Amino acid sequence: MSESKSSISLKEGDQFETIFWRNEGAQKETFPFRATTAGEAQSKKVILCADKNVPVGKPVRVRVIRVKRPQSEGRGFIEATCLGPVEFRIDPDIYVDPLISKKLQVLLEAGYSILLDGPQGSGKTVLSKAIADALDMEYVYFNCASVYEATDFIATLQVRANESGVAETIFIPTNFRQALLDAVEQPHRRFLIFLDEFNRCRPMARNGLMPALDSTRKVYDPETGELLDIPENVQFVSAINNGDQFAGTSAVDPAQMDRFATLKLDYPPVDAEVRILQGRFPSLSTSVIQQVAEIASELRNDENLEAELSMRATQEACTLLSHPLFSDEMEAEEALQEALATAYCGRFQGRIDDEGSDAGAIWTKIRSIVLRKK
Ligand SMILES: Nc1ncnc2c1ncn2[C@@H]1O[C@H](COP(=O)(O)OP(=O)(O)OP(=O)(O)O)[C@@H](O)[C@H]1O
Ligand SMILES: [Mg+2]
Structure with a gap:
């Protein structure tokens, strides 16, 4: 935990969020779990918990039930009871x-890779x-699109000139490897390794991660020729674009998929x-933003357009519309249409004046929505 946290004296009845770890100290028989933080602050006394089913390493809400004053030896402690898990608050x-x-x-x-x-x-x-x-x-960001060989997850082989100008090959460890080592060093920190664009690396290369993602929890380290452990405090989250329309992707096979709990995301509701x-875009009026979002939603939901x-x-679209250089010169409706022609139609093949193209079909739809909304 960060050294810069303020420290706090807790009293009976206080409620706060904390994370418990296994207590390896003298009182571990009575109090199998210990924590040191209370919300954003550092507790002046160690917080101990006797409840049997406390989830280790997970945020929980607790209440102080006793403050044990310091004896001649020892610093005293706080006894807390676990009230339950904390629903996490995404930004x-x-x-x-x-x-x-x-x-x-x-x-x-529950420890799943996602x-x-x-x-x-x-x-x-x-x-x-x-x-x-x-x-x-x-948070450890790792882009799988740059993975060519199975070993690239851990270290990449690079050629460089040594001091005498002679070419030599060396392994450059990745931040993925570094995270595994850091996680061993810091057992009380949890690490999230984000494997972005998971289906944009070579399918064969992805196989190198299979034992990392199942109960084996090991990965081959090309630098040492040994297997590296994936410590318990490391978890994986991956992202893919799944579908034939995505060039440069390859299907994640069923055995690879099976190692993850998959969650399907979609665009936000209007x-x-x-x-x-x-x-x-605080300078843009709500009605303009509303139109930008509503038109996007209609286009996304139009089965004929995909x-x-x-x-x-x-x-x-909002970047264009909120900039005076762009929008001050035009009527509001013209500005909206121009912004959408670029920001929406520009993403698709063809031109807006070619109705047979994807961009043209989307443009026709935008025009009809704008007319209808008038
Ligand atoms: N659900 C969302 N909530 C807030 N912002 C979002 C959301 N979805 C997308 N955005 C915004 O859109 C942009 C792209 O988001 P992001 O890079 O996370 O998309 P992605 O799903 O990872 O896309 P890709 O498949 O192309 O990698 C970012 O600026 C992000 O802030
Ligand atoms: Mg992305």
Whole structure:
């Protein structure tokens, strides 16, 4: 835990959130669990818990039932009772369906690796970081798209010139490997390794991770030629875009899928997207943001278009519309249409004046929605 936390004196009846770890101290028979933090602060006395079913390493809510004053030797302690798990609080700037959020928490706390499956720009990458923040986990970002060989997860073979200018090959350890070593050093920190673009590495290379993701919990280290343990305090979250339309991806086979609990994400509902965009574009009027989000939602839900319109697109439209250089020169309706022509249609093949193209079909739909809303 961070050294910079303020310290706090607790008293009977206080309630707060903490994380318990196994008590290896003298009183471990009576109090199998110990914690040192109370919410954001550091407790001046160690917090002990006698409840048998406390989840180790998971945020829980507790109440102080006794403050044991210091004896001649020893510093005294706080005895707390566990009230139950804490529902994790994802950054309110990130939308995640409330039911998915609950499933995510339960599965993560049960130790599962999680696979986030969703269309482009539906928040998989930002959510992975928000999960780590919510659970006070160390976040390690690893992009699988750069993995070519199975060993690349742990170290990549690079050629470089040594001091005498002679080419030599060396292994450069990845941050994935470093996280495994750090996790051993810091058993009281939890690490979330985010394997982004999991289906954008070579399928054969991905096989190298199979034993890391099952109960074997080991991975081959090319630098030492030995198997590295995946410590208990390391968890994996992966993200994929699943579908034939995604070039450069490869199917995650059933045995690989089976090692994850998969959660399917989708774009936020209109009201949630409006709220997020309002926060990011405070100078834009709610009615303009509402139109940007409603039109995006209609396009996403139109079965004839198959337009998976990323939240990057709605943000891009708002970026244009909120800038005086762009919007001051135009009537509001013209500005909206111009912004959408670029931010929405520009993402698809073809031109807006070619009705037979994807961009043209989306443009026709946008025009009809705008006309209808008049
Ligand atoms: N559910 C969401 N809540 C808040 N912001 C979101 C959400 N979905 C997308 N965004 C915004 O859209 C942008 C893209 O999000 P992100 O990179 O997380 O998407 P992704 O699902 O990982 O996409 P890709 O499949 O292309 O990697 C970010 O700026 C992010 O803030
Ligand atoms: Mg992503």
